[in-house]
Amino acid sequence: MSDPLYSIKMRAAQAGTHISGAERMVPASAASRTAAALVDRALNHAKGVPDFIQVKIEASGEPLRLPALSVMTHVTRTAAEGRALAVDLLASAGIAHAEAIMVRFAESHGMRGAMLLDADTLERLEPDPARGVRATYMDDADSLAKNTLSGKNHYAEAIVLATKVQYAPGIIGEICVSDDPDYVTGYVATRSLGYRRITVIKEKGDPAGGRIFLYRGPRSQVPETIHFLEQRRVVVTDVPLLSEPVAACRFRGLEADLALMENAGLSRFCRTLEAPAGPVARLDGREVAVLSSNDYLDLARDPRVTAAAAEAARRWGAGSGGSRLTTGTQPPHVALERHLAAFKGTEAALTYATGYMANVGAITALVRKGDVILSDELNHASIIDGCRLSGADILVYRHNDMVDFERKLAACREFRRRLAVSDAVFSMDGDSLDLPRFLAVCRRYDAFSMIDEAHATGVLGATGRGLTEEAGCDHPDILMGTLSKALGSEGGFICASRVLIDYLRNTSRPFIFSTAAGAPAVAAADAALTVLEAEPERVARLRDNVALFTVELARYGIRVRTASAIVPIPVGDERQATALAELLLERGFLIPAIRYPTVAKGAARLRVALMASHTPETLRAAAAAIAEGLGLAQRREHPCHILADGSQSRDPF
Numbered sequence: 001m002s003d004p005l006y007s008i009k010m011r012a013a014q015a016g017t018h019i020s021g022a023e024r025m026v027p028a029s030a031a032s033r034t035a036a037a038l039v040d041r042a043l044n045h046a047k048g049v050p051d052f053i054q055v056k057i058e059a060s061g062e063p064l065r066l067p068a069l070s071v072m073t074h075v076t077r078t079a080a081e082g083r084a085l086a087v088d089l090l091a092s093a094g095i096a097h098a099e100a101i102m103v104r105f106a107e108s109h110g111m112r113g114a115m116l117l118d119a120d121t122l123e124r125l126e127p128d129p130a131r132g133v134r135a136t137y138m139d140d141a142d143s144l145a146k147n148t149l150s151g152k153n154h155y156a157e158a159i160v161l162a163t164k165v166q167y168a169p170g171i172i173g174e175i176c177v178s179d180d181p182d183y184v185t186g187y188v189a190t191r192s193l194g195y196r197r198i199t200v201i202k203e204k205g206d207p208a209g210g211r212i213f214l215y216r217g218p219r220s221q222v223p224e225t226i227h228f229l230e231q232r233r234v235v236v237t238d239v240p241l242l243s244e245p246v247a248a249c250r251f252r253g254l255e256a257d258l259a260l261m262e263n264a265g266l267s268r269f270c271r272t273l274e275a276p277a278g279p280v281a282r283l284d285g286r287e288v289a290v291l292s293s294n295d296y297l298d299l300a301r302d303p304r305v306t307a308a309a310a311e312a313a314r315r316w317g318a319g320s321g322g323s324r325l326t327t328g329t330q331p332p333h334v335a336l337e338r339h340l341a342a343f344k345g346t347e348a349a350l351t352y353a354t355g356y357m358a359n360v361g362a363i364t365a366l367v368r369k370g371d372v373i374l375s376d377e378l379n380h381a382s383i384i385d386g387c388r389l390s391g392a393d394i395l396v397y398r399h400n401d402m403v404d405f406e407r408k409l410a411a412c413r414e415f416r417r418r419l420a421v422s423d424a425v426f427s428m429d430g431d432s433l434d435l436p437r438f439l440a441v442c443r444r445y446d447a448f449s450m451i452d453e454a455h456a457t458g459v460l461g462a463t464g465r466g467l468t469e470e471a472g473c474d475h476p477d478i479l480m481g482t483l484s485k486a487l488g489s490e491g492g493f494i495c496a497s498r499v500l501i502d503y504l505r506n507t508s509r510p511f512i513f514s515t516a517a518g519a520p521a522v523a524a525a526d527a528a529l530t531v532l533e534a535e536p537e538r539v540a541r542l543r544d545n546v547a548l549f550t551v552e553l554a555r556y557g558i559r560v561r562t563a564s565a566i567v568p569i570p571v572g573d574e575r576q577a578t579a580l581a582e583l584l585l586e587r588g589f590l591i592p593a594i595r596y597p598t599v600a601k602g603a604a605r606l607r608v609a610l611m612a613s614h615t616p617e618t619l620r621a622a623a624a625a626i627a628e629g630l631g632l633a634q635r636r637e638h639p640c641h642i643l644a645d646g647s648q649s650r651d652p653f
């Protein structure tokens with residue numbers, strides 16, 4: 001930054017008693033003017049002429065930018081009315097003991113800082129109760145931009161402070177009552193309510209007042225909260241000039257949430273790729289290698305597949321015009337379901353408009369309140385949503401831990417139905433389910449077994465039939481898959497017994513209450529399945545590419561583990577992962593950073609997805625760029641075969 005920010009603080013006293021104080025954060029170019037303005041302010045304060053003025057100027061670094069809380073004014077006529085309103089407002093924000101909290105103002109008299117109270121136990125948490133906690137190092141971004149440094153604006157300063165406080169970790173609310181006996185206005189602030197100004201909250205002439213910050217969280221986090229309040233540099237944007245009517249407040253909460261995501265390196269946007277799905281795309285007019293497409297077998301743009309879609313569009317129309325049970329079933333739908341059942345080796349199949357709907361639709365149809373679901377902790381979001389929507393009890397077991405799974409399932413005998421569900425290939429880690437053991441446990445406790453083959457269909461097994469082919473074991477009761485990944489089209493399916501499919505057709509709400517997929521997508525998936533059956537060498541090429549890429553990474557000392565075409569490269573920190581993805585994009589490789597909430601906080605990673613058509617040159621160059629980004633530039637002839645868990649080299653599948 002060419003003009004770095006400085007924090008400028010002024011405090012003034014008379015005979016050892018504090019009479020005024022103020023702070024600003026301004027660019028270096030405005031520092032001396034600001035300091036002078038603050039000295040003027042101290043010299044002209046209503047409380048008297050100071051005999052001591054201190055001005056402190058410190059470099060501030062990059063501040064955190066926070067959007068101002070929404071502001072509303074409540075006009076009250078009496079102190080009793082104002083206090084009752086404050087209590088009601090806090091109660092509506094989940095703070096139960098507001099009445100008892102208000103009484104605590106009596107203790108805060110003479111404190112320079114605020115009281116920090118545990119919102120539930122009402123214990124005081126400040127390390128120095130005589131001083132309290134001071135929220136400081138903050139300013140209004142607009143005064144900074146406009147350089148309006150002179151006049152004191154109590155109103156804007158209060159909103160800046162209240163905003164900073166509400167973003168401190170663990171803080172859930174604030175109550176402020178002025179300690180000026182003549183100033184009867186106060187406020188209550190929470191993230192959800194915003195800044196609620198209460199015109200009369202105390203009797204005129206009452207000197208009792210101060211600030212109370214309300215905290216909810218572990219004691220171990222209190223130092224972090226205090227550090228944020230006292231040290232974190234913050235500028236507050238969009239401080240409103242006047243109280244806004246209620247109606248204008250509703251978008252502020254959204255803006256605040258977006259700003260928080262941005263600050264945490266978690267905001268998301270859509271990139272426009274100017275190309276069909278494939279290993280190469282154009283992005284902002286530049287050619288990039290795509291190492292993140294789920295079109296594993298290059299079927300999305302295969303001429304036989306696109307011709308089938310075009311032909312179906314001409315023959316059957318673009319859209320189906322109805323739900324499957326009314327007018328939306330056309331010959332391509334029937335043909336695809338037969339084909340899928342034959343491919344997977346089940347009695348029947350049912351298709352949905354998306355894979356997401358197939359998961360939600362199957363789970364919600366099979367179980368409800370009174371039933372129980374056993375779900376792997378790393379299952380895909382569409383499984384999680386289906387579980388939640390079903391109303392059944394949900395028991396989450398440790399990732400791929402069949403001992404934990406069995407222990408939990410064994411305790412579920414009293415439920416009406418039991419459903420165990422797992423990804424076949426875990427979409428963010430690339431590992432696969434231990435299917436034989438999963439099925440054995442399900443059988444032992446008479447649980448429905450369901451696996452999601454979104455990333456297994458077309459990838460696992462010698463002919464791409466999925467995890468059952470790979471593991472050489474029986475089918476689970478419900479095989480879910482997508483048409484949208486290796487099959488290059490869009491849609492989802494369930495393959496299962498006749499009776500189960502009949503049941504879903506009659507009860508599955510996303511199947512019943514949504515328009516059937518259009519014939520072009522359906523015919524494309526059918527054609528893709530035909531190509532896959534005729535050309536299983538695509539699956540072998542994909543497998544070879546995974547082997548080549550993992551060995552290439554190992555030459556740089558990067559050890560990865562995968563059972564599929566998904567290769568996760570652990571990074572950890574969200575911002576670092578994003579920065580690495582940006583760097584790779586500059587080098588011409590599109591590999592996204594996967595962050596919370598898709599994966600756990602602090603478990604950010606690059607997620608590479610390989611295709612059968614990636615060339616060895618592309619894979620070698622990508623591995624080199626990743627290594628460079630991770631600061632591991634040294635390539636060795638002999639790959640490092642020792643894995644993180646100490647095991648020796650293995651087949652990448």
Ligand SMILES: *Cc1c(COP(=O)(O)O)cnc(C)c1O
Binds near residue numbers: 355357490491
């Ligand atoms: C992609 C995916 C889905 C959803 O499939 P769509 O067809 O994209 O809706 C479901 N489960 C898993 C594991 C996935 O990766």
